[in-house]
Amino acid sequence: MLHFFIDGLKIALQMQNLLYMMIGTLGGIIIGALPGATSSMGIILLLPFTYYMDPKSALMMLAGMYSGSMFGGSISAILVGVPGTPSASATLLDGYPLAKQGKAGKAISAALIASVAGGLLSGIALVFLSVPLANFALKFAPVDYFSLAIFGLTIIASVSGKYMIKGLIAGLAGLFISTVGIENIQGSERFTFGIPALTSGFDLIPVLIGVFAIAEILSEIENKSSPVIQHSLSANFLSGIELKSILIPILVGSIIGILIGVIPGTGGTIATFLAYNELRRWSKKRENFGKGALEGVAVCESSNNAVTGGALVPTLALGVPGDVVTAVMLGAMVLIGVKPGPLLFQSNPDIVYSFFAGWFIIQLMMLVLGFFSIISAPYILKIPKNILMPAVLVFAIIGSFAIRNSLYDVTVAITFGIVGYFMKKHSFPQAPLVLGVILGPMAEVNLNRALILSGNNWSILVKSPMSLLFLIFSALSIILAIVSYQQEKKVKTS
Amino acid sequence: MKLNNKTDIFTGLAVSILGVLIFIWTTKIEKAPLGLSPADYPRIIAFGFIITGIILCIQSIISNEEIKKKYNKINIMKIALLLIICYIYIWLVKYIGFVSLTPILLFVSMLIFGYKKITISIFISITLTIIINLVFAIFLKVPLPKFSLF
Numbered sequence: 001m002l003h004f005f006i007d008g009l010k011i012a013l014q015m016q017n018l019l020y021m022m023i024g025t026l027g028g029i030i031i032g033a034l035p036g037a038t039s040s041m042g043i044i045l046l047l048p049f050t051y052y053m054d055p056k057s058a059l060m061m062l063a064g065m066y067s068g069s070m071f072g073g074s075i076s077a078i079l080v081g082v083p084g085t086p087s088a089s090a091t092l093l094d095g096y097p098l099a100k101q102g103k104a105g106k107a108i109s110a111a112l113i114a115s116v117a118g119g120l121l122s123g124i125a126l127v128f129l130s131v132p133l134a135n136f137a138l139k140f141a142p143v144d145y146f147s148l149a150i151f152g153l154t155i156i157a158s159v160s161g162k163y164m165i166k167g168l169i170a171g172l173a174g175l176f177i178s179t180v181g182i183e184n185i186q187g188s189e190r191f192t193f194g195i196p197a198l199t200s201g202f203d204l205i206p207v208l209i210g211v212f213a214i215a216e217i218l219s220e221i222e223n224k225s226s227p228v229i230q231h232s233l234s235a236n237f238l239s240g241i242e243l244k245s246i247l248i249p250i251l252v253g254s255i256i257g258i259l260i261g262v263i264p265g266t267g268g269t270i271a272t273f274l275a276y277n278e279l280r281r282w283s284k285k286r287e288n289f290g291k292g293a294l295e296g297v298a299v300c301e302s303s304n305n306a307v308t309g310g311a312l313v314p315t316l317a318l319g320v321p322g323d324v325v326t327a328v329m330l331g332a333m334v335l336i337g338v339k340p341g342p343l344l345f346q347s348n349p350d351i352v353y354s355f356f357a358g359w360f361i362i363q364l365m366m367l368v369l370g371f372f373s374i375i376s377a378p379y380i381l382k383i384p385k386n387i388l389m390p391a392v393l394v395f396a397i398i399g400s401f402a403i404r405n406s407l408y409d410v411t412v413a414i415t416f417g418i419v420g421y422f423m424k425k426h427s428f429p430q431a432p433l434v435l436g437v438i439l440g441p442m443a444e445v446n447l448n449r450a451l452i453l454s455g456n457n458w459s460i461l462v463k464s465p466m467s468l469l470f471l472i473f474s475a476l477s478i479i480l481a482i483v484s485y486q487q488e489k490k491v492k493t494s
Numbered sequence: 495m496k497l498n499n500k501t502d503i504f505t506g507l508a509v510s511i512l513g514v515l516i517f518i519w520t521t522k523i524e525k526a527p528l529g530l531s532p533a534d535y536p537r538i539i540a541f542g543f544i545i546t547g548i549i550l551c552i553q554s555i556i557s558n559e560e561i562k563k564k565y566n567k568i569n570i571m572k573i574a575l576l577l578i579i580c581y582i583y584i585w586l587v588k589y590i591g592f593v594s595l596t597p598i599l600l601f602v603s604m605l606i607f608g609y610k611k612i613t614i615s616i617f618i619s620i621t622l623t624i625i626i627n628l629v630f631a632i633f634l635k636v637p638l639p640k641f642s643l644f
Contacts, residue, residue: 034629045634165550169509172542176516179539183532188523190532221576221607222569387615390603391622393580394596398626402636407584414580421573425565426501444535452529
């Protein structure tokens with residue numbers, strides 16, 4: 001195996017391959033930072049350029065785009081409160097408050113280091129654990145997906161803090177929103193009220209842009225204060241203590257990211273929220289989360305990028321994509337003549353191992369390229385708010401439009417912006433609503449599938465060991481959130 | 495009764511009513527022979543709405559939390575104006591086109607946000623529109639709405 005890897009490294013280090021990887025990574029960072037321009041869009045855009053390229057070079061360039069876009073999404077989330085990609089929405093919870101405190105550079109530094117570390121660790125998993133991890137992923141049955149979604153929904157309890165009931169209402173609203181349109185199994189229309197546009201339901205990105213970005217723009221009309229800006233360059237980088245403080249979050253995020261990434265049909269958004277919740281739950285400084293904790297940014301970004309390597313595990317080893325982006329990658333691989341699956345490792349080790357070696361180089365390239373985004377962060381925040389916010393508004397409009405080229409999605413974004421604005425005003429946490437929209441379909445479809453497969457036998461929920469484990473975790477998660485809230489309350493009153 | 499308590503009570507009531515409405519709306523959905531009926535899952539959510547709505551109402555009635563004044567008339571007018579402009583933009587952009595209409599949206603939003611240098615804001619509005627058009631329409635191949643009035 002080692003000699004295959006060394007041969008792969010030699011291929012990856014060829015000048016033209018380095019150039020392709022740099023183009024892919026830089027393009028990915030830019031695409032990721034643009035709201036509405038997704039990783040899959042970036043890969044599709046690159047695809048025509050890869051037709052006449054060597055498959056090894058093409059794959060490395062596509063991997064650069066994939067990794068870069070995952071980090072890029074955090075830049076706009078931190079600087080202007082608009083997640084560039086859906087998986088950066090958890091990064092926003094701490095990243096944007098940090099930017100408001102004048103620590104945008106530090107937040108991007110933490111995001112960059114965590115992204116690179118997450119990418120590297122998932123690369124190690126990709127190289128050494130592809131086959132066992134892919135087999136683990138294949139054992140996931142619909143009932144396990146359902147219980148995983150329920151476990152994900154318990155995050156609502158901890159991200160809601162003292163507004164637990166309001167968080168639950170927001171989460172339920174998210175679940176309800178996800179039911180609008182045509183139901184997945186029977187095909188019945190629900191809550192469309194005869195409006196044709198509603199039959200396709202609400203896409204996640206316009207909801208996300210509305211609830212976070214448009215709501216923030218509306219709130220900024222009332223907010224007269226400007227963000228604090230750090231003028232000294234060194235203030236934008238992490239100190240030794242800060243760097244040390246993000247090591248555990250990086251590890252937690254990476255492990256969760258890899259494990260979630262390998263499970264087909266999950267993806268970065270679920271992984272980031274799960275990792276964020278777990279770190280917050282066990283952190284001694286949990287009260288800082290949501291107010292600008294570097295640890296919060298680091299855990300999200302490491303899990304986000306660890307998902308990329310994790311999702312590539314079943315893609316390469318089994319030909320089963322781990323998420324939407326790897327599904328597009330899979331299509332791209334077939335188009336450029338690479339057939340993923342167990343035989344790929346034996347028949348084309350040069351392709352596989354040059355890809356692996358390239359993966360590590362890409363992460364290091366991202367570190368260098370991301371450095372420029374840290375330097376430029378204060379300049380973006382120097383733009384007066386009364387120019388920056390209208391610009392963000394137009395980006396939010398374009399971002400919602402670009403997903404399906406539909407003005408209906410723009411209307412959805414603006415309308416959810418109003419919802420998000422009133423939620424902020426009346427202390428309804430916004431993250432649970434987004435969680436509901438993400439996890440709702442996953443919970444419903446898989447519960448339905450599990451019940452159909454078991455002949456309406458509800459005991460299937462506890463018969464599957466994996467499902468039972470997730471349900472126990474869910475119960476513990478809720479209990480712990482309530483206990484820790486009560487403890488915090490006691491400390492405050494005493 | 496304090497402002498926030500009052501709005502929370504109304505919100506709680508509205509949430510509970512929404513739960514009841516979901517139950518009513520799902521009565522016409524046909525049952526499935528196996529698995530969940532398309533009405534079952536929304537009904538679980540509806541049940542959650544009713545319960546959490548009632549709890550929010552009760553919490554708000556018994557709460558003694560100090561409430562700050564939340565709304566300023568001028569700001570609300572500005573927000574309403576911006577939203578109206580956004581909806582008009584969405585309605586008009588398919589006829590007027592992205593390139594012609596976006597500078598106007600940017601210019602007016604800058605005015606709403608209190609930017610007073612007219613010449614600079616016109617320049618920024620036009621330049622930014624051109625840049626966004628280049629990135630999204632030319633490079634990313636997003637088919638942005640074009641002028642189609644005639």
